Amino acid sequence: MVSRIIPVETFDLVIFGGTGDLARRKILPALFKRFCSGQVPDGSKLIGAARSDLTTQAYRALVAEALLEFVGDIASDAETVRAFCEHVHYVSVDARGETGWSALAAELSPETVRAFYFSVGPGVYSDLARGLERHGLVGPETRIVVEKPFGHDLETAQALNRELAQHFDESQIYRIDHYLGKETVQNLMAVRFGNMLFEPLWNAQYIDHIQITVAETVGVAGRGDYYEKSGAMRDMVQNHLMQLLCLIAMEPPAQFEPDAVRDEKLKVIRALDAVQPHHIVRGQYTAADGAAAYREDVDNPRSKTESFVALKCQVNNWRWAGTPFYLRTGKRLRARDSEITVVFKDTPHSIFGPEAGRHRNELNIQLQPNEGITLNVTIKEPGPGGMRLVDVPLDMSFAEALGPKVQGSSDAYERLIMDVIRGNQTLFMRDDEVEAAWAWTDPIIHGWEARGDVPKPYDAFAHGPDDADLMMRREGREWRGLDK
The missing domain is CATH 3.30.360.10 (Dihydrodipicolinate Reductase; domain 2)
Incomplete structure (x- = not known):
């Protein structure tokens, strides 16, 4: 029996910290393998966002290197990697300032699912949450993904939850624990x-x-x-x-x-x-x-x-x-x-x-x-x-x-x-x-x-x-x- 893969609609996924270790080791390889399985539809965008001053072409080269390093067995097909990288874009964004937010907004497609992966230290979560709302990037189909640790103790966890709740509904917040996957x-x-x-x-x-x-x-x-x-x-x-x-x-x-x-x-x-x-x-x-x-x-x-x-x-x-x-x-x-x-x-x-x-x-x-x-x-x-x-x-x-x-x-x-x-x-x-x-x-x-x-x-x-x-x-x- 052939297993059925549930299709997904066109989406935009922004990876804050897109040049970091987690993005290179886990997130980008995972997206590439989903692309190979037909789950990154035409028109979807995978947008790396970080403070580094890179062009999209330079970021695509970084992505290709990461794929060869971490999923080399299936990333050896240069044409497949090239096709995947057509979905990849890059924007330089200062999470704590104003630089790059308008450029990021311009990259996003209207009326699609928008997922923002906070692949950064937890000290930046609040800045990103405020920045997304301040620049009009939060809508009904917006989701954010936050990595552990979800606070250092009860007090800091409650503070983080309160901060995120000011900008997003609980149904929009995805606290990811990779063990559950x-x-x-x-x-x-x-x-x-x-x-x-x-x-x-x-x-x-x-x-x-x-x-x-x-x-x-x-x-x-x-x-x-x-x-x-x-x-x-x-x-x-x-x-x-x-x-x-x-x-x-x-x-x-x-x-x-x-x-x-x-x-x-x-x-x-x-x-x-x-x-x-x-x-x-x-x-x-x-x-x-x-x-x-x-x-x-x-x-x-x-x-x-x-x-x-x-x-x-x-x-x-x-x-x-x-x-x-x-x-x-x-x-x-x-x-x-x-x-x-x-x-x-x-x-x-x-x-x-x-x-x-x-x-x-x-x-x-x-x-x-x-x-x-x-x-x-x-x-x-x-x-x-x-x-x-x-x-x-x-x-x-x-x-x-x-x-x-x-x-x-x-x-x-x-x-x-x-x-x-x-x-x-x-x-x-x-x-x-x-x-x-x-x-x-x-x-x-x-x-x-x-x-x-x-x-x-x-x-x-x-x-x-x-x-x-x-x-x-x-x-x-x-x-x-x-x-x-």
């Missing part, structure tokens, strides 16, 4: 709500606990200034892991519609209990195996910023009472591994006796690097000699099961940018959702600051601080993934 993340909803096999078991009666891990092998070199201000809690837990938790724990929405889905996610965040200090482990990587220590990467020998955090949290509602959720994320860990593991409870009574050992069903949802789903089930070990039990995986690698559909599937930015053009906010965070996430996160951060907690050291390319393992072992559990 991943194919397997969206499959969380398909697995939960599209399979009768799982939904009746998706509660505290049958599930012992749930683990969410987002591990990276890279350090923070080159991002030290940003990371010292954020740390793993602000950089990953408050947004990426929170979103995964919501999708795993939320109630079935009435329909797959933006506000219905986001209403249920919001309920999960508001049901989260405060995290107790002994259920939080912070870590900071040290030098090992040729890798520099965190403090060297950020050039701060006294840094107390965490590059790793693990915590246990509880969703205090009818479905999940008593079922813990364990979140873990970190830099310079043993493997690049993003996964969710749902660990089911023991059978209420084993007919095979204690010698059969302890066996549990586990559903593992692998987000990266190899997307797929594995369900561990218990069977008899082959051979004579009695009833010996063993756990085996029912393994579905998406690449193997779906073949070319996965190989050619769109990445997160492709999908999310096209959702912006279509006006579909399902996979984007709403203002109240962002503020609720900060309201839960802030007390955790304030707590360890007040206590003077110092991150536990762990070797680069290890599994994280030992205290994270001890936190699980105290409760008779262990982490899955990484080196397990």
Whole structure:
């Protein structure tokens, strides 16, 4: 069966920060791949906007170089790149001044969807929002895309939301979290709500606990200034892991519609209990195996910023009472591994006796690097000699099961940018959702600051601080993934 690609109407997309790293690495390659799939209609314009004094031809050359660097396999066809670049334009704009705004207005087409991607630091968001309205560029079909971080804490998030709300309706604001565009993340909803096999078991009666891990092998070199201000809690837990938790724990929405889905996610965040200090482990990587220590990467020998955090949290509602959720994320860990593991409870009574050992069903949802789903089930070990039990995986690698559909599937930015053009906010965070996430996160951060907690050291390319393992072992559990 050939998958159906939903067409889009002619649109204008302005990339503020169009010469920056995010535009070169992610946004422009995503647009090029959508162009190759026929989703950049004739008449659409892709307009780079930045302070650099470039001509459109010079910017097109920059775009072509970026495509060769980041999607060289499909950008090697010079004619296709040339055709794509016919849609590309450039305007020099001073976000905090008046220069370039009239030229930008002249480039935009009347009566089409106008999307403005704020691929800039969050300190410029307010200036851009004011500039767009001041120069008459905001209309009913205007959308803005803002990248995380959505504030540094609850207070700054609320201030940012108030500022954007002065110029745009909430329906026009797309807070992008690229994790929500991943194919397997969206499959969380398909697995939960599209399979009768799982939904009746998706509660505290049958599930012992749930683990969410987002591990990276890279350090923070080159991002030290940003990371010292954020740390793993602000950089990953408050947004990426929170979103995964919501999708795993939320109630079935009435329909797959933006506000219905986001209403249920919001309920999960508001049901989260405060995290107790002994259920939080912070870590900071040290030098090992040729890798520099965190403090060297950020050039701060006294840094107390965490590059790793693990915590246990509880969703205090009818479905999940008593079922813990364990979140873990970190830099310079043993493997690049993003996964969710749902660990089911023991059978209420084993007919095979204690010698059969302890066996549990586990559903593992692998987000990266190899997307797929594995369900561990218990069977008899082959051979004579009695009833010996063993756990085996029912393994579905998406690449193997779906073949070319996965190989050619769109990445997160492709999908999310096209959702912006279509006006579909399902996979984007709403203002109240962002503020609720900060309201839960802030007390955790304030707590360890007040206590003077110092991150536990762990070797680069290890599994994280030992205290994270001890936190699980105290409760008779262990982490899955990484080196397990």
